[in-house]
Amino acid sequence: MLGRTSWAIPEGYIPGWSHGPEPEMESHETACLLNAGDEEAKVEITVYFDDREPAGPYELTVPPRRTKHVRFNELRDPEPIPRDADYASVIRSSVPIVVQHTRLDSRQAENAVLSTIAYPGWDGRE
Amino acid sequence: MLGRTSWAIPEGYIPGWSHGPEPEMESHETACLLNAGDEEAKVEITVYFDDREPAGPYELTVPPRRTKHVRFNELRDPEPIPRDADYASVIRSSVPIVVQHTRLDSRQAENAVLSTIAYPGWDGRE
Amino acid sequence: MLGRTSWAIPEGYIPGWSHGPEPEMESHETACLLNAGDEEAKVEITVYFDDREPAGPYELTVPPRRTKHVRFNELRDPEPIPRDADYASVIRSSVPIVVQHTRLDSRQAENAVLSTIAYPGWDGRE
Amino acid sequence: MLGRTSWAIPEGYIPGWSHGPEPEMESHETACLLNAGDEEAKVEITVYFDDREPAGPYELTVPPRRTKHVRFNELRDPEPIPRDADYASVIRSSVPIVVQHTRLDSRQAENAVLSTIAYPGWDGRE
Numbered sequence: 001m002l003g004r005t006s007w008a009i010p011e012g013y014i015p016g017w018s019h020g021p022e023p024e025m026e027s028h029e030t031a032c033l034l035n036a037g038d039e040e041a042k043v044e045i046t047v048y049f050d051d052r053e054p055a056g057p058y059e060l061t062v063p064p065r066r067t068k069h070v071r072f073n074e075l076r077d078p079e080p081i082p083r084d085a086d087y088a089s090v091i092r093s094s095v096p097i098v099v100q101h102t103r104l105d106s107r108q109a110e111n112a113v114l115s116t117i118a119y120p121g122w123d124g125r126e
Numbered sequence: 127m128l129g130r131t132s133w134a135i136p137e138g139y140i141p142g143w144s145h146g147p148e149p150e151m152e153s154h155e156t157a158c159l160l161n162a163g164d165e166e167a168k169v170e171i172t173v174y175f176d177d178r179e180p181a182g183p184y185e186l187t188v189p190p191r192r193t194k195h196v197r198f199n200e201l202r203d204p205e206p207i208p209r210d211a212d213y214a215s216v217i218r219s220s221v222p223i224v225v226q227h228t229r230l231d232s233r234q235a236e237n238a239v240l241s242t243i244a245y246p247g248w249d250g251r252e
Numbered sequence: 253m254l255g256r257t258s259w260a261i262p263e264g265y266i267p268g269w270s271h272g273p274e275p276e277m278e279s280h281e282t283a284c285l286l287n288a289g290d291e292e293a294k295v296e297i298t299v300y301f302d303d304r305e306p307a308g309p310y311e312l313t314v315p316p317r318r319t320k321h322v323r324f325n326e327l328r329d330p331e332p333i334p335r336d337a338d339y340a341s342v343i344r345s346s347v348p349i350v351v352q353h354t355r356l357d358s359r360q361a362e363n364a365v366l367s368t369i370a371y372p373g374w375d376g377r378e
Numbered sequence: 379m380l381g382r383t384s385w386a387i388p389e390g391y392i393p394g395w396s397h398g399p400e401p402e403m404e405s406h407e408t409a410c411l412l413n414a415g416d417e418e419a420k421v422e423i424t425v426y427f428d429d430r431e432p433a434g435p436y437e438l439t440v441p442p443r444r445t446k447h448v449r450f451n452e453l454r455d456p457e458p459i460p461r462d463a464d465y466a467s468v469i470r471s472s473v474p475i476v477v478q479h480t481r482l483d484s485r486q487a488e489n490a491v492l493s494t495i496a497y498p499g500w501d502g503r504e
Contacts (some may be wrong), residue, residue, distance in 0.1 A: 002260055002342060002373045008128055010158035010193060010226040011241055032262035034300060034340040048160060048193045067262060067300045067340035088160040088193035088224075090128060098340075098371045100262040103239070113355070114241035115263055115366040116494065119224045121128045134380055136410035136445060136478040137493055174412060174445045214412040214445035214476075216380060229491070240493035242368065245476045247380045254386055254468060254499045284388035286426060286466040319388060319426045319466035350466075350497045352388040365481070367389055367492035 002036045003096035006121030011101065012047070012087035014073050029072040031091060031118070032100040035062040042094040045075070047087050055079055062097065091118070128162045129222035132247030137227065138173070138213035140199050155198040157217060157244070158226040161188040168220040171201070173213050181205055188223065217244070254288045255348035258373030263353065264299070264339035266325050281324040283343060283370070284352040287314040294346040297327070299339050307331055314349065343370070380414045381474035384499030389479065390425070390465035392451050407450040409469060409496070410478040413440040420472040423453070425465050433457055440475065469496070 014029050035041040044057035058075050062068045072081050072089070081087060091099055099118040140155050161167040170183035184201050188194045198207050198215070207213060217225055225244040266281050287293040293316075296309035310327050314320045324333050324341070333339060343351055351370040392407050413419040419442075422435035436453050440446045450459050450467070459465060469477055477496040 002258060003371070006128060008160055008162065008224040010160035010224050010243075011156075011195075011228050012158075012193075013195075030263075032264075032338075032340065034260055034262035034342075036260065036298075036300065036342050046162075048162065048191060050193055050195070054191050065300060065306055067264075067302055067338060069263075069265075069302070069338040086158075086193060086195040088158065090160075090162050098260040098262050100368065100371075101241075102263050102366065103241070113366045114228065114239045115353075115355070116226065116242045116368045117262075117371045119129070119226075119243045119246070120371070132380060134412055134414065134476040136412035136476050136495075137408075137447075137480050138410075138445075139447075172414075174414065174443060176445055176447070180443055212410075212445060212447040214410065216412075216414050227493075229493070240480065240491045242478065242494045245381070245478075245495045245498070254384060255497070282389075284390075284464075284466065286386055286388035286468075288386065288424075288426065288468050317426060317432055319390075319428055319464060321389075321391075321428070321464040350386040350388050352494065352497075354389050354492065365492045367479075367481070368494045369388075369497045372497070 001096045003034070003098040004120040005093050005096055007091040007099040007118040008088070008121060009091070009101045009118045010088045012072065012089055013103070014081060014083050016084040028104055030102045031070045031072070031089065032067065032102060033062050033070060034067045034098045035064060035095070036098070037095055038064045039095050040064055041097050043097070044092050046090045047081060048089065050086050055081070127222045129160070129224040130246040131219050131222055133217040133225040133244040134214070134247065135217070135225070135227045135244045136214045138198065138215055139229070140207060140209050142210040154230055156228045157196045157198070157215065158193065158228060159188050159196060160193045160224045161190060161221070162224070163221055164190045165221045166190055167223050169223070170218050172216045173207055174215065176212050181207070253348045255286070255350040256372040257345050257348055259343040259351040259370040260340070260373065261343070261353045261370045262340045264324065264341055265355070266333060266335050268336040280356055282354045283322045283324070283341065284319065284354060285314050285322060286319045286350045287316060287347070288350070289347055290316045291347045292316055293349050295349070296344050298342045299333060300341065302338050307333070379474045381412070381476040382498040383471050383474055385469040385477040385496040386466070386499065387469070387479045387496045388466045390450065390467055392459060392461050394462040406482050408480045409448045409450070409467065410445065410480060411440050411448060412445045412476045413442060413473065414476070415473055416442045417473045418442055419475050421475070422470050424468045425459060426467065428464050433459070
């Protein structure tokens, strides 16, 4: 059982504009989810802000033995995430998954990218 | 209780100049704090240097269910952090939080960004 | 015994084109493996996708006291990894190793790089 | 006691050339060490390659309550680290420290940066 059932990404920011051909070069913030197990993962994402109550949960599933790279700027239900605003996220899953955070910032002529494994919460199982 | 009460960021460096429209494109170093719990977090940041005793603590709070993205170049009390100098930081909180470190470097025409989850200290609770 | 025997990298993406002199500036995704121990590491990489069953295992060895920086775009057996497609990977080793993930994206005129220590699975030994 | 006494950085690469004013814009690979404790840290760095036995140890100290940002391209004793070659490193300390890895790549006109907290080895103390 590789992974954990809760993850946190304190950094969140969707740039307000992009530069270059879309969709590859569109500015985006991504949570990469890996479900290496044999059961479907039911995932809930909660989004935190600095000036209001959290949004969500945003619900999705990751089939067994699959990865899903979720773009925050494509989340719509229950509400889109505002551009040019600070946010953070917590990701909870029904089965252990692994989460990595990546951002492509194409506001200027050349891309900038960042990435980090998200913070794995403790769920008593490791 | 997602997170830890002590965190370390050994990398710290505020570039001395920027390129592009401010404040979005101003060079900055950020500690992104997420308080996903239901109690206010009282946070103290201590800043370490290579040639003098530490500065701080810088005090701030993060309300319950909120994120705060703290720019080191905006810290003023008890003293501003010097530009173009190496530093490191330790972040302690009254309740578990999660910390991520990000830097935007806009000294040249195009941005460069980096990010990593900070190092979570052990507080006997996990 | 420094390291773990299972690692995960949820982010995977090999850009479809490059800019600049090859091979240094060719876009690539790398898993950097460090075997700091005194026994050869037999390593198996499994690659996960969003729309099909996993590929692999890709097999390789890292001699004792050596590092090996594996470019995903050079993996050929049992099959090459597609360009411009999301993937993720799990790395298992016969002895403890340490894994770091790095990407050089040279699709535009200037490079962008990202890196993170991979997620260390629990193997009951730490 | 914040930190660990052994750390690993599997990614290492010093670009062979730079672009921009030195020393700020010189390409470099850095291990940022934070000693937040009250005892001097005696540190040994061992460097691993893909085709020869390890180099080192490189010895240095970090005073109590200080940070030291070590550039691998400035290590000279017992031998300099080759340019344009893959390497990895293990950092051991007499007291707990925290280590972060950063690279500035200025081979092309604009900078690229990456950073990650290094992998913390287990030393029975956490």
